[in-house]
Amino acid sequence: MIQSQSSPKTVTPFAQKLGAPLTKQSISVLQINLGRRCNLACSHCHVEAGPKRTEELTAEVCQQLIEVMYRFPQIKTVDLTGGAPEMNYGFRPLVEAARATGKEVIVRSNLTICFEPGFEDLPEYFAQHQVRIVASLPCYQADNVDKMRGNGVFDRSIQALQKLNQLGYGDNPNLILDLVYNPPIPTTEKFSLTPNQQKLEQDYKTYLKEQFGIQFNQLFTITNLPIGRTKFHLEHRHLHQPYLQFLEDNFNPATLANLMCRNELSIDYLGNIYDCDFNQMENLPARTGAGKMLSVAKLLEAGTLDVIEAVRTANFCYGCTAGSGSSCGGALV
Numbered sequence: 001m002i003q004s005q006s007s008p009k010t011v012t013p014f015a016q017k018l019g020a021p022l023t024k025q026s027i028s029v030l031q032i033n034l035g036r037r038c039n040l041a042c043s044h045c046h047v048e049a050g051p052k053r054t055e056e057l058t059a060e061v062c063q064q065l066i067e068v069m070y071r072f073p074q075i076k077t078v079d080l081t082g083g084a085p086e087m088n089y090g091f092r093p094l095v096e097a098a099r100a101t102g103k104e105v106i107v108r109s110n111l112t113i114c115f116e117p118g119f120e121d122l123p124e125y126f127a128q129h130q131v132r133i134v135a136s137l138p139c140y141q142a143d144n145v146d147k148m149r150g151n152g153v154f155d156r157s158i159q160a161l162q163k164l165n166q167l168g169y170g171d172n173p174n175l176i177l178d179l180v181y182n183p184p185i186p187t188t189e190k191f192s193l194t195p196n197q198q199k200l201e202q203d204y205k206t207y208l209k210e211q212f213g214i215q216f217n218q219l220f221t222i223t224n225l226p227i228g229r230t231k232f233h234l235e236h237r238h239l240h241q242p243y244l245q246f247l248e249d250n251f252n253p254a255t256l257a258n259l260m261c262r263n264e265l266s267i268d269y270l271g272n273i274y275d276c277d278f279n280q281m282e283n284l285p286a287r288t289g290a291g292k293m294l295s296v297a298k299l300l301e302a303g304t305l306d307v308i309e310a311v312r313t314a315n316f317c318y319g320c321t322a323g324s325g326s327s328c329g330g331a332l333v
Helices: 014-018 059-071 091-100 122-128 142-149 153-166 197-212 228-236 240-249 253-258 277-281 296-302 315-321
Strands: 029-033 077-081 104-109 132-136 177-181 219-221 264-267
Touching: 014 315, 029 059, 029 277, 059 091, 059 296, 077 091, 091 104, 122 153, 132 153, 153 177, 153 197, 177 197, 197 219, 228 240, 240 315, 253 315, 264 277, 277 315
Parallel strands: 029 077, 029 264, 077 104, 104 132, 132 177, 177 219
Antiparallel strands: none
8 A cells, every 4th residue: 555745736637637538438337326315324425425314316307217228228237326225216116127128237235224124125125136236344344334334334234244145145146246445534644545456355255254154246445535524524634635635646547448437427316417426426517518417308308328528527536546546346457
């Protein structure tokens, strides 16, 4: 891991660092943020979700999204996130429409939702529809997880993983279970990049198997981007600018070809279109070549998903392009 050194320089604007627009490719992934409702309020949550949030998908947008799935076979993956996506309106109809049209479905689950009243059947539901689960487990030790996510979250996460294993997850090739690591939010200028993904995956697999009998498919390492609650914590400690400088210092142009924003549309609960979930949280809507904002309804009207020429970027994009890179699917190189 590389550590930072204090530096007085200012951050180079990300667009200037690239030198040319980050072009959009043909859309194959729909990532849908169903809303901000969640049973947890994690310290690192860039969505700033929680139990008191009420924003969620509307019936109208849900129906439009289902129509998009049926009309555009180029979509290979429907990626459902939140909040806890399972708690928000439209979750099951979207899962079932995506599976009916032959698409891979990913749910980004916090695992503990399976113990909330009314959601106890989720493990069986996931297995029935062969939903790929990408589950946050920011460490394989209890103390670190509970500090980030709340008391008791680690134990409930372990119980949920054991239940999923009993149903065949992590073993059956049609029942994929991936875990997500993200580092603690920095509290000093001793910043570090995420560890080597393959090595850390082996550490996770060994520990979870030996201690709890748990098996899973892949580990994804994700960098903390300086947005949402992470940005708040960094600013509170006067670390926001130094952290951005650290990320820029570790900029890796080899990550650019694999950035998730290039072939996905990120859709919020109102049906607005963004290049990625991070832009969505920072209110940077995607725009057409003519500068017009987009919605699901406008895409249906246009009869095409490929109307965005270039990805909108900002300085927090250094988080996805530092070191080995970072995406919803983990390291990029």
